[in-house]
Amino acid sequence: MLSRKMKHGKRYQEIAGALIKNGLGYLISDWGLSDLLPFPSKKAAPRTPHRSTGERIRLFLEELGPTFIKLGQLASSRRDILPESIIADLEKLQDKATPFPFEEVKKIIRDEFGAGVEELFAEFDPEPLATASIGQVHKAKLHTEEPVAIKIQRPNIRPVIETDLEILESLSLSLESRFEWARAYQLRDIVEEFSQALLSELDYYHEGRNAERIAKQFEGDENIRIPKIYWDFSTKRVLTMEYIKGRKISEFFSETVPGYRKKAISERLIHSMLQQIFVEGFFHGDPHPGNIVVLPGDVICYMDFGMVGRLTEETKYHCASLVIALMRADTNAIMKSVDALAEIPEETDLHLLKEDVEVLREKYYDLPLSQLSLREAINDLYHLAFKYHIRFPADLTILGKSLITVEGVVESLDPEFSLIEAARPFGERLLRDRLRPGRVAQKGWKTFLDQAEILLELPKNLRDISKTMRKGKFRMEVVIPDLHLFLEKLDRISNRLSFAIVLLAFSILMVGLMIGTSISGQSTVIWKNPIIEIGFGVATLMLLWLLLSIFKSGKF
Structure with a gap:
């Protein structure tokens, strides 16, 4: 941690300064950044009463740039970790940046392809269509007359992001060593997940492959459009895709556009997302209005595939189990499914958790699908996860x-449209697949093989345990609840005992000096005897040092 602070000292100071500026200075000590500021600056700036904590966090992240903005955007999906009040502000994060010069664009293209803009493209608009913190998009035309949109990564952005990721890793380790809540949420693992996701976004090959994979899901479907990727004009830092001009879906929220049908747009959007999620298990992870355009004929076009989600067959299996449990209003089965899908801490009071699940079950029991809000149901589940520190995998939070x-989006288009009703056929398909005889037999056979493997390995495992015990190397781990509290109390007791012993020794020394002085009849004996003088000085220094160390520890 210390070496990284020295290596990235300037960036650490920027982080500390941004905390103070946005009314979050009280976090500096918790994050271990106090030693990076001059003494007068360590005092936290007063909290601004007119801004909520969520708003201050949002402004702090926006000020620090791309890594922290992306962190906030990903964190806005973690309702199992953050309260709704902060999530609401994180969802407002603005990824805005100043466009970088066209000369830089030309340099990047030459570096990536070994040829200039004029050689590769018939036309190239120097003004960007859109700009963000990681890159910007330009319109161009190939020599084959095909219009394309070219996403170009911002120059030197990778080292900046890698530095920030190193700092975030160090901060997560520091917080885990200091606070129980950081260990409970496994903060380091969350930062690792975020780092992998962000570094993946820096490689435009990943985004291109994501787009092609989703495009294959809708081959032959004229109602869904995915931009074509031009691989001959794409690298890790440059992505060239088909240029598609359409209307932003937000244009249909408040008014009716001639030639378009809101109901058809809603149905196609919902069905295409449910197809990606529950049938293919690979879906667009950020379908906000800015990433969806509508073409003539009510055709839905998805854009920007930097963030995607995945559902394995096992995850879909457990999701189906959860649906069955909810339909049967079986609290025990709901608990079992949640346990299979998420990570429930060992110290969780399962009795209290079961009671809250029962309350949740009663809330939605016998409720008509037309009256059920998916947003409310998912948020209720996340509130429960937040309360009991239950962690869901990243892909489920993206889902x-x-x-x-x-x-x-659909509610803004057609308030009468029910996503739950639209999802019913997909849920029924998921359940049919879950209960299909062939699937049940396959699951049973896999379980049998797993158990058989355990039984076959049992003799070998028993022999290994026996050998270890005979060698006297058998280790047993004992966990004592609240051990740190016990050690803190023991620390205070030992400090007080040490203090008392030193005070007693010092008192004896002073009494000896007083008796020696009275017997000799001389009042300046301490000055005539250097041994006593030295001993007195050493004892005094020891006393001062011990007092200082005890008071500094805060455990006196």
């Missing part, structure tokens, strides 16, 4: 955010 986002 929840995607469904909530799509439901919000």
